[in-house]
Amino acid sequence: MLAAELKLAGANPVVLERLARPSGEPRARGIGPLATEALQRRGLGELIARHDEAGRADKARDHGSEKAHFASIFKIDALERKSTLIWQVELEKILLEHAVGMGVPVWYEHAVTGLEQDEDGVTVRAGDREIRAAYVVGCDGGRGSVRKLAGFDFPGTAPLMTVRRVPAHIEDVSELPPPGRVEGGTLFYGHGMVATFDFADPDRWDGPITVDEMQASVKRVSGVDVTITDVQDGLRFTDQARQVTAYRLGRVLLAGDAAHVHSPSGGQGLNLGLMDAVNLGWKLAATVAGTAPEGLLDSYHRERHPVGADVLHNTRAQSALLRPGPHTDALRDIVADLMDIPEVNRHFGLMMSGLDVQHELPYECDHPLAGRPCPDLALTLVNGADARLSELTRDGDAVLLAPAGAVPGAVEVQSTGRDDLVALLVRPDGVVAWAAGPGDAYDTLDVALRAWSVDSSRVRA
Template sequence: MNADVVVVGAGPVGLLLAAELRLAGVTPLVLDRLARPTSEPKARGIGPLAVEALRRRGLGEDLAKFHEQGLADKTRDHGSEKGHFAQIYKIDPDLQEEPERTGALIWQPDLERILAEHLASLGVPVLREHEVTALAQDDSGVTLTVRTPEGERRVHAAYVAGCDGGRSTVRKLAGFDFPGTAPTSVVRRLIGDISGMERLPAPGWQPAGMVMHAPGMVATVEHDGFPEDRDVPLTGEEMRDSVLRVTGVEVEVTAVRDTLRFTDVARQATTYRLGRVLLAGDAAHVHSPNGGQGLNLGLMDAVNLGWKLAATVTGRAPDGLLDTYTAERHPVGAAVLHNTRAQSALLRPGAHEAAMRDIVSDLLDLPEANRYFGRLLNGLGTRYDLPYPAAHPLAGRPCPDLRLTLPSGGTRTLAELAASGRPLLVHAPSQPETAQAAAAWRDALDVVEATIEDRDGLTAAFVRPDGTVAWASGPGPADTTTLTAALHAWLPLA
């Protein structure tokens, strides 16, 4: 088999990356080792940047259908609709700088179904029961060995994207460095038939860790006793021993329906590209799920990489375009690892940590501090360094979903104009010089004359396919010199 790009892993990140590649003109081959998607619930939501990215591809209504149920589930499980830092549920959506830019509550399997349908609607199949077991790359491409029910196959590709999760085979086979910090805590959760639960203490901290329980479910958090082999699934015996260590109570597990075990190990690849192999999502970074950031981070990797990789494969990329993927996304991942480590430190048992948690909890009552912690988690503070001087405050930042009025009087949102995945230049009727400056890029860019209604000081914006504002202007004559530099940096000339 041959392909321009092979995407290894049909988790949320691989599915979205494959769809972005297809929109940008490349048909990838998508491989996953599993016969069917996993039903493991994992993430219960995505942040505002991923929501905006999916709305730009027409998936907003599908996401919205799950929000009400997600809110009910969250309130049931955590007693609050608010976000949390280190399990302190005080981050108030209404206090944030841009409260209209919100995340969506949707369980990960439902999100994966939406993304799989989106990819299928673009005509890209997923080859299941295809497990990558070996990888070799040279200047001309990458050869993968793939285990399938029909035997071993070889696949040759110009580029390979490893979206194969935290224990990424692609990352290991290609030789990426993956430094970081060892786990400080392990969470175990078992759903099944458990007797002796009535003798457990109330859910909460014990001297040796934390216990949580509800009918048919028991979970612990411990700060030692890490599993020797993380690939061995959690057993009833291991869960019983953990509950005993934390509470001193012996429960008996007679039937196991579902288990989950994860740690707060925090590691990040030093680069997201080695030659013709790229990493995205958990394959590039792992950290504790505290604050619910992993999925958002990975989906934004996918939208950043998709159009750049497609342009590289089809020979339309300006010099160095693919290397901006690591340059832009690595610092964002590093910031997430940083705040999840702080959350792990706050979540350790002990009088000193409890005192710190009390102080952070008090801080979260201050609106400015609430916004600070909100910004750490929601990604809205993301700002990429641009390779040209762009003075507007929105330049380098994720574009909000602007409301636009067209010269005909009709209205559109930016998301409605972005379904094709093409870059956009929106400009006010008073700034025709922007469209003139962009004339040489007309094949690569959609130019829309419209008035931006809902942002003071914004009259024109050049928005990349990943939703990043590459250049923006306020009223008055537009800075077309910088606009031209921006167009050169990101798009091929006609």
């Protein structure tokens, strides 16, 4: 995603990938409204939407609900801004084709093993090759090497639980308690799958999950000895929560899991990482091109670090609510009851999707949309034609919308589809940089255009 955004904004990125081919590991099952809209803005909306129906059926089968959840309390109602249920493997294929189709080179079997930066650039070692670049972004995941090689601080909290999920067969399944909360954590099984949320795991683990390891974990959480066979490649992860203290050290930046790791509870990681990439791409490209105003690149850390910190915060709360025992059961009952209150339910929905994000802008703008990710507005253009905002954003430029004759260079609109909005400036990453309602003055628009270095010749008109 980042490579494609950089390329679109005029930079020449190269992707170094450790593996020989995409891993095909089944991880996330979907993305939230923000990443969905980010992909729609680049013309990928239809491609991802094709997976949504099957994704919803998979989710209903696996969880008995299509609703989103907090700590496995599946009560969060859908919001008006839609998420997409697409398996991560499928999304990665779409993004790879998107980036490669734009001419981004992807060098497989290039594991980064060394990195040195100086005033003018960064030298990266990958195998016996040395690559020189103006900037390096570590998008190499929670265990990636860029963070370590560049010396980023990565403080956080140790795991409370280990989660394991494997395709496997249980011989004596009738011995087990029903799937759900059990004495040592949570146990799921069915549809050829076994999973445990294990709060009493004594060991640190590495390598593929073995039959013995899975049987021992089921015993720890449920208290029951079962025989498990046909264990296949699965997933093991913890809820350790860590985040770098700075997203940029000189010419090295981090995005995605490389910058933050946390429990996947509630499915927020992929969305968070994609939105890091979208926030960073245009800023880094402008910095490389020499057109960025002072501080533009640093606004990446300023805007994205708090968003990551909020996700760590809510995943820690979820781990607390997943702990076994009667005290947590009681707390869960109370939280589940609160979630029946519509305003509370909406609060959870906004928090888990990141729709509650509002960046501070370095100038005055009181409009409620200012600093927020812009929804895909249903516009009416001056000629009466209908258009979605996402149809005006394919080339990655900022978009300025205003009534006829109000602002030179703007896309002229009769209506933005919202009564409280007559004009707005949308940054390349979809954040509303400036907005005006009926009767509002336009006097901070110039400051906004300069603050984000929106070259008026590149504003979409």
